[in-house]
Amino acid sequence: MPNQAEQESREYAAALQFLADCTKFGINLGLQRIERLLQLMGNPERQGVKYLHIGGTNGKGSAAAMLAACIQAAGYRCGFFASPHLHSYRERYRINGENISRRELTARVRRLQPLLTQMRQEGAEQPTEFEVSTALALQYFTEQKVDYAVMEVGLGGAIDSTNVITPELSVITNVAMDHMDYLGHTPAEIAAVKAGIIKAGRPVFTAAADTDVLAVLNARAKAVGAPLYQMGRDFAIADAAHTAETQTFTFRDLRRGDELAGLTISLLGEHQLANAALAVAAAREIGLSTDAIYQGLAAARWPGRLEVVSKEPLIVLDGAHNTAGMQALANALREYWPGRRIVAVLGMLADKERREALQNLLPLLDEAVICRVPSYRAGDWQTLAEVCREGGVPCRLVEEVPAAVDCGRSLLRGANDMLLVSGSLYMLADARAYLLGVAPDV
Numbered sequence: 001m002p003n004q005a006e007q008e009s010r011e012y013a014a015a016l017q018f019l020a021d022c023t024k025f026g027i028n029l030g031l032q033r034i035e036r037l038l039q040l041m042g043n044p045e046r047q048g049v050k051y052l053h054i055g056g057t058n059g060k061g062s063a064a065a066m067l068a069a070c071i072q073a074a075g076y077r078c079g080f081f082a083s084p085h086l087h088s089y090r091e092r093y094r095i096n097g098e099n100i101s102r103r104e105l106t107a108r109v110r111r112l113q114p115l116l117t118q119m120r121q122e123g124a125e126q127p128t129e130f131e132v133s134t135a136l137a138l139q140y141f142t143e144q145k146v147d148y149a150v151m152e153v154g155l156g157g158a159i160d161s162t163n164v165i166t167p168e169l170s171v172i173t174n175v176a177m178d179h180m181d182y183l184g185h186t187p188a189e190i191a192a193v194k195a196g197i198i199k200a201g202r203p204v205f206t207a208a209a210d211t212d213v214l215a216v217l218n219a220r221a222k223a224v225g226a227p228l229y230q231m232g233r234d235f236a237i238a239d240a241a242h243t244a245e246t247q248t249f250t251f252r253d254l255r256r257g258d259e260l261a262g263l264t265i266s267l268l269g270e271h272q273l274a275n276a277a278l279a280v281a282a283a284r285e286i287g288l289s290t291d292a293i294y295q296g297l298a299a300a301r302w303p304g305r306l307e308v309v310s311k312e313p314l315i316v317l318d319g320a321h322n323t324a325g326m327q328a329l330a331n332a333l334r335e336y337w338p339g340r341r342i343v344a345v346l347g348m349l350a351d352k353e354r355r356e357a358l359q360n361l362l363p364l365l366d367e368a369v370i371c372r373v374p375s376y377r378a379g380d381w382q383t384l385a386e387v388c389r390e391g392g393v394p395c396r397l398v399e400e401v402p403a404a405v406d407c408g409r410s411l412l413r414g415a416n417d418m419l420l421v422s423g424s425l426y427m428l429a430d431a432r433a434y435l436l437g438v439a440p441d442v
């Protein structure tokens with residue numbers, strides 16, 4: 001007979017397997033399935049939690065993490081829902097920085113399973129894995145009586161399963177080309193989908209700069225009576241500076257006519273300053289103290305985004321997986337590590353614009369190792385090698401992520417070299433776990 005710990009471990013593994021099995025339903029946008037599921041759960045999304053909804057193409061996880069840290073620093077109980085996870089499914093559900101426990105997640109999956117059976121008996125479509133995950137988060141945060149819940153959009157906005165909430169405010173970090181098969185083929189078309197999280201009378205903050213995108217966001221905000229606050233017009237960044245480990249900046253509130261000087265974040269890259277500014281603007285909107293904003297920003301962490309995991313040799317991880325992300329990564333490499341000889345381990349999903357994205361990065365690379373992303377969406381992963389070679393970057397194919405990391409390290413020659421691991425977060429997770437010795441959460 002297994003002891004209690006063994007039994008709990010088996011039950012947790014079964015819960016994870018159940019969630020994994022839900023991925024077979026793929027990406028199936030729409031709100032009808034999650035709305036019915038939440039109805040069967042007693043509509044936990046309507047029971048007093050104050051939601052903050054964070055969308056955008058890039059940076060939404062970083063902005064959400066910084067905002068959640070500020071709320072926690074203010075003394076509130078703050079839930080945080082984000083995806084995908086790096087090392088544990090439990091990372092998707094956090095309260096004041098703590099992952100949901102294995103026992104809690106197991107119990108919640110068990111409670112949910114009969115409701116999914118009931119939906120099938122009613123002839124309803126099976127909810128997707130992300131819809132199940134979202135419903136679990138909404139119920140968990142409600143029953144744990146959080147004050148605020150920061151909810152990151154999964155895909156798009158209008159018909160993303162997180163859009164069942166009515167938030168206190170929304171944030172749309174930016175709009176760039178990604179997930180075109182689902183969202184549209186121009187920035188304006190994609191913006192129209194992302195603008196779906198703008199709700200009547202609720203403020204929305206954005207760092208988008210594209211005029212076509214701003215026109216769409218403004219039109220949506222005007223149509224539903226939502227005040228729209230834009231970076232550069234209503235708030236701004238000044239006096240930015242960085243070290244190898246932190247960035248400092250001044251937040252200027254152009255609406256209120258005041259500023260917060262000397263704010264510090266540990267997330268690197270100029271693009272993170274915009275995400276931080278959005279977090280500050282949102283934090284001020286909900287009335288957080290200045291002290292909480294300073295403390296929260298300084299404490300915020302978001303692994304896998306321009307993350308230095310080793311200094312000797314220098315190893316940097318970054319989850320850039322689309323054109324705008326790769327451009328931000330390239331800018332950061334020039335700013336932080338100019339003149340370095342760069343060996344890159346790269347892995348991108350087949351449904352991304354790999355050729356377009358890599359054009360930003362290839363001029364900075366000296367060698368590359370191409371690996372397969374551990375996902376059913378990996379597709380013809382070897383094609384990335386052709387793109388590199390066309391760009392004049394010699395490369396090797398090593399299918400498994402840990403072996404690819406080892407290969408990359410073996411190509412480092414001296415103190416001026418660095419290893420960059422970049423691409424899909426699914427690949428980055430495996431590389432990070434291998435490099436840091438993170439045990440699998442099974």
